[in-house]
Amino acid sequence: MILPEVKSKIGEDISIVIYLDNCKWNYIVDCGEASMLSVKDCMNTRAIFISHTHIDHFINFDQIMRHQVGCKERIVICGPKNIALQVQAKLRSFTWNLVEEDAILYEIREIISENKIKVYEMKPAQWELTPLEDRDSLYQDERLLVNYTILDHKTDVIAYHFKDNDKINIAISETSYKPGKWINELKNAYINKDRNCEIEIDQVKYSAQSLFYLLQVEKGNTLGVILDHAAHEENHNKIRNLFNDCDTVLIETFYKDEDKEKAILNFHSYASQSGEVMRKSNVKKAVPIHFSRKYIEEEIAQIEIEFYKAFERK
Missing domain, CATH: 3.60.15.10 (Ribonuclease Z/Hydroxyacylglutathione hydrolase-like)
Incomplete structure (x- = not known):
């Protein structure tokens, strides 16, 4: 996790x-x-x-x-x-x-x-x-596993996509087999998609594929971190491509909507645009971060309202 x-x-x-x-x-x-x-x-x-x-x-x-x-x-x-x-x-x-x-x-x-x-x-x-x-x-x-895309902020900005590796378990108590090195061999065969690998248990050889049913795979979750970027279509296309269906994304939301012109001038994003690109990317949980230091707490609360209004819009 x-x-x-x-x-x-x-x-x-x-x-x-x-x-x-x-x-x-x-x-x-x-x-x-x-x-x-x-x-x-x-x-x-x-x-x-x-x-x-x-x-x-x-x-x-x-x-x-x-x-x-x-x-x-x-x-x-x-x-x-x-x-x-x-x-x-x-x-x-x-x-x-x-x-x-x-x-x-x-x-x-x-x-x-x-x-x-x-x-x-x-x-x-x-x-x-x-x-x-x-x-x-x-x-x-x-x-x-970490992937990335390059966004425009009038300089290159790297947006990062993190994925926790899948967890592979085996309920050994629910099988008739004794524990042994074959468990790790089977897990490795599954990870490497080596269906024909021979797994030996108690001097009997099995194909890895015939034992895959014993494994319980828990998918690793995903996280995106998207910092300073201009709220334009080229950046948004890259965001949608890399972060589609991401579990959680932390995204720069530097300005309030009423300061949209400043955002455009400074190659930053603003509340509704950050929220909208998260919605269009089918992100499950989106979190606005990295606000202009000129804002006080009440103004940041307003940014969050504008962000979630765009993110949750149907």
Whole structure:
């Protein structure tokens, strides 16, 4: 289960932490200065996903990094074109003479286009960018698959789609078979769609397909995070394509409807447009986030009313 939490209070920058049930690590989306982002959140982060590097989305990278150096882990950073040089510039602005080379390793995945990702790795103390092999997919680990699309905000903004892996269980007490290594072999055969794989149980061989009926598959849920974007048709088409039928989406809703002209001028979205594109995308649960810092609490409540009116309209 994917469990997102916005770590920003009203009037703060945007930062979101994504937790997974029964999982010791988490993921961060954007590095705005957010007072509810904890040291533990930073230390337990496996990957950071940057939408773009406007100051309110990237200024707190230094503080996050501060709590990660020394973990001796590989941490992935994903973001738009030039993110590798920008991360390098941040890291090189400090002195690292007391830090060991293996204190941390950052892997930077720079999204060049919808199907090209350049990859680098960096480590202290010189933080040289070492090129790795390019990728055509963004991120996957044993729990999470992440896809993306590139939106227009007068600069590239990456919108991220997260999917928790399906959970595959077997009710062994309801079968006549004894537990054994065959259970994991059967699960792997199902995941890899290897119907003809031979599974041996108590010295008897079965085809994997003949045992698939024993498995109980719980579909992983999906989460979208859509930050700054112009409310125009090209962006909306991309949103509908990637986030159709998504379980939950957090979406930028920067302006009230009465400030629509400011939204257009600044390549942002506004309440009714964010709500409408969520409705047209058949999103099950949509959450407006990332409001202009000029608004007070009562005005943000009005944005939410306008958003849900458009989202729930039949």
